[in-house]
Amino acid sequence: MYFGSDNWAGAHPAIAQSLVTHAGGFAAAYGTSELDRKVERLFSEIFERDVAVFFVGTGTAANSLALTAADRPGGIAFCHREAHVAEDECGAPEYFMGGSRLYCVDGPLGRIDPANLEAAFARYEPASVHMGRPSAVTITQATEIGTIYEVDQIRQIAEITHARGLPLHMDGARFANAMVKLGVSPAEMTWKAGVDMLSFGATKNGCWCAEALVFFHPDKTADFPYMRKRAAQLFSKTRFVSAQLEAYFENGLWLDMAHNANAMAARLADAFRNAPATRLAWEPQANEVFPVMKADLAAKLKQAGVVFYDWPQPHGMAPLGDDEVLGRFVASFATTPDDVDAVARLLG
Amino acid sequence: MYFGSDNWAGAHPAIAQSLVTHAGGFAAAYGTSELDRKVERLFSEIFERDVAVFFVGTGTAANSLALTAADRPGGIAFCHREAHVAEDECGAPEYFMGGSRLYCVDGPLGRIDPANLEAAFARYEPASVHMGRPSAVTITQATEIGTIYEVDQIRQIAEITHARGLPLHMDGARFANAMVKLGVSPAEMTWKAGVDMLSFGATKNGCWCAEALVFFHPDKTADFPYMRKRAAQLFSKTRFVSAQLEAYFENGLWLDMAHNANAMAARLADAFRNAPATRLAWEPQANEVFPVMKADLAAKLKQAGVVFYDWPQPHGMAPLGDDEVLGRFVASFATTPDDVDAVARLLG
């Protein structure tokens, strides 16, 4: 009963098999093979627009390089206070930007509050050399606490961002989970709503290692190949990424996997909702469930072999009771109803 | 007839298959799974010593992080003038070190000349805050031009380096090719000869993507996990690397693959040696061959579909004739005698 994270799952058999299929023969290295080109075209088709796609090794790399691409001297990138870039990347964005900084904006349920974002921008107006200057905004979709920005909410953030001439980045480590929940197209959730750069994550959703940085304005990426290479993120045998993504997109596999993860999370949420001694800290919208449990129940679950993480309370959340803990349970493409029901039975 | 680089080959079937085998089930992420631990122990066995092993995404990352681990303010890392870190990594070492620099040392046949290294160190003695100060030495084994340091040559470089209290790093992008040529053990070619850090490359030798940074003094790596994470080089599903390496080491597969690559390079070298209008620029020692050809022969080869690269002349090499070009041909685990013989026939 593994709900530690979606990256505790391995790879979907079709994706692993694609690596076998493409293992033979010779192909140009460093992203220039025919298969690489084919997968790049797939991205443009899927997003209904010419896009520039760059594979990188980790979601952290995609996020950090996106913010670096948008950076300028004295730059400040705005993110939610509990964003992955701020909380879980050991300073990689700042390290890659070479000293520019993140500014954390609050907002309920893991989403940047537009009024707070406006207020944060206002602090930097008029421009002052002492304070530095905004460079970008980044949102996480789905958020770090398993909620989702509605398309209109994305658009609202984008308008505030674009009004300052700045780009909007989306950390899509759980892109597919959010998209299938909203029931919109990739284009609708991104550039049609004002997103300029996307960290497209496929690793958490059934790949071994497949992360891509997607630019919706390919004409602005002349410097980017150098940024990626000097950050040691240019793979030599890029077809090992392309092969995964080819299978990922084939016959809607990526959507099926995201649907399963979300459905298993919903099933698990029901279990917590109905159990006597637990409640949901907030409504899950993608593949993550955050229940509040009595501490002894949490201990009992762990003893029974249920893997999940204790989670720090988000800023602004009402304090827990003394004997309560907040847990995080993540479902993946590989989670089964049996996995969920086994947990449910333990909730009594 | 693909001799562009050893990274034009894909993955050995056994390695791709291992990724299928390990695709199912759940396992701890970020390098803490049982398989990860098992492969770490394999490294200690293979190197006959407790080592600390960190997987990263690219050889460039391994090299850059090794030099970063050894760096200090005002630091200067010494390398050969044609080293990969200096010529082919787009400044990644300097980028990761945050401003420290490389100092290029000359030497014939791709190897740092010990006397030149001594002289280079002497420039920085006594220490001066204006000049900066040495931080590390890095050698490439096999070198960028397909030659090899004998064990005694490594030891000599190590002694000069250690005399200054500095660590010696080995860029082992083609580690196995060098080792099987020398007929020594992993330990003999590394820590027993004075190497302190090793970029252990397996990608070029039949893996999809498997690079590891090996520290022979594990007690000095307390900071390293943070260095790797902030450089966006910590994979989540690390078992995708471990699975490759498990197969790589099994039954000596890695040695067999390196033997094949070297043998095919030797076979190709014979062809150039015996052909009327070509000669070897120097004797190949691993899996790379550098022939000097008449320009029209080179053109003919390319037209016939032989993939190889024109190569810039190393510093200090006698100038080519006006109608001559220097080529680089790289053999890999996947190169066959037929591939080589097809080239040989074209040499007339």
Place this chain on the structure above:
Amino acid sequence: MYFGSDNWAGAHPAIAQSLVTHAGGFAAAYGTSELDRKVERLFSEIFERDVAVFFVGTGTAANSLALTAADRPGGIAFCHREAHVAEDECGAPEYFMGGSRLYCVDGPLGRIDPANLEAAFARYEPASVHMGRPSAVTITQATEIGTIYEVDQIRQIAEITHARGLPLHMDGARFANAMVKLGVSPAEMTWKAGVDMLSFGATKNGCWCAEALVFFHPDKTADFPYMRKRAAQLFSKTRFVSAQLEAYFENGLWLDMAHNANAMAARLADAFRNAPATRLAWEPQANEVFPVMKADLAAKLKQAGVVFYDWPQPHGMAPLGDDEVLGRFVASFATTPDDVDAVARLLG
């Protein structure tokens, strides 16, 4: 009537004169002259302890290099949310640290609240490679809003900091103003209370350009000369700084100047306290006064030639009325009672 900042004043005549006195003759450069050594010894006398002193060009440099000296990979330096390092240095600390970050802690009246600092540390316990790790704490004395840490408050912060094995830095851009207000010795306000590094600012208090970074543990500064030089902060003719500081310390000139600045601020505060349409946002403790004024009064002052800045409201301050503004008035060594009284008359 110039209250824009204490750096709108020039230099005390005795300090300018000292630069004339020392202009002749030859002396070793880069901090090694006899005068440099003499002034270094003065610091050790003044602080009643062997200290290591490094001159730098700006307070920003002193702060940024102090945090760099304390940094480690994945490092996080803790400061008050309105600290100068966070608000007014254009990211210099992060730039110099090469990517490490600041974490802002709240607290009333410009001071870090110890409970908040404990809570901030607790977020990083146990250590996690994803979150990064604390590297230092920095406090500002006097604070950015003209308040002062009592010695016991410094000690409390130091204890929390040292309990994690971390160093405490003090940004002393207005060191003398705080010290004379507290009526304690330099030692009492620093290392005796647990301060490990001090940005000793003399520029704002009557020098032309004289900033020093003082380390109270000189044995830990072996790397620092390289950090300073690579940051382009090593002056060649260091005696131009030493000459200023020699005069600064002579006959307690520095204390007299700070006393004057504080007294003039107190006189101005009285004027605001007693004026009909103004109030003090909080009690000034050093040489800065923050009155809340009706907007039309502020406009009237400006029209009359009074130079001061509108100031953004600190976080947590009760909102101003619609027609109110917050002003900042700074007195300096050069401010006279006449300057103050001229403002007072305008307040009606």
Place this chain on the structure above:
Amino acid sequence: MYFGSDNWAGAHPAIAQSLVTHAGGFAAAYGTSELDRKVERLFSEIFERDVAVFFVGTGTAANSLALTAADRPGGIAFCHREAHVAEDECGAPEYFMGGSRLYCVDGPLGRIDPANLEAAFARYEPASVHMGRPSAVTITQATEIGTIYEVDQIRQIAEITHARGLPLHMDGARFANAMVKLGVSPAEMTWKAGVDMLSFGATKNGCWCAEALVFFHPDKTADFPYMRKRAAQLFSKTRFVSAQLEAYFENGLWLDMAHNANAMAARLADAFRNAPATRLAWEPQANEVFPVMKADLAAKLKQAGVVFYDWPQPHGMAPLGDDEVLGRFVASFATTPDDVDAVARLLG
């Protein structure tokens, strides 16, 4: 008899006096005072063109920030192998650029050889993401070994540089010394010959601390104020620099001081030329003299109180005899004929 460096001299009395003159009164900080504006206009007059001028603290800062302003991801700045940026700044250029690198070009007598520069550029053509890409060229005038680029030589370097669309920077730490030697105007030695950025050094030529970065294309400096501030190089009381420079330019004081330094160097060169046991390593052209001496003569000079530095032999210089040393003697605005003659007498 101090010939250690021109920065062993203090400040010209007129310059120190100007700091007294401007010490009183209040003025806007951070480069916005009337005096600052006046001195900026002086620069435009002197250079016969609208220029953008930024004061910084050290020549190292000016050089490093100029190269940073020209930098781009994967950037490589080309300099002479013995350039100050490469040999004497502890990696500050790389540190400020955040990882971009210097590429050293050889050339006789301290000057970049145009053919070598062409060859160096050719290594990076066509552009390759692995190799990085050129970002700028920097020359030193006068050079590190006291020689001078003729205006035509500057133009030649500029043409090669501009042909790649890159900017040319001049490190003018000894700008005035070179200019008065050539007998040309500031404009003729810079932008009229193709220089795009200039580190204008006044410290070595009689100021206390006055360095400026001059951009000849002011429209390209929008980002620069942020670059300077985040590098901690924005002084608060900028008038302390402006006051020095006002006096520096008044009545040609700067030219007089440079003339004196050069004349004293020439006088000293004559002494070495005529002495029995010494010879000039090369002809001095500005204010530095490099004699080759028998080791026992050098020792005798030092014992007699003559301050000068032993100097490492430039690359390509014919080896010294076993009992010979290379010395560097630098004259300054403050050097007198008596100082020189005292040395001459010791030469026998």
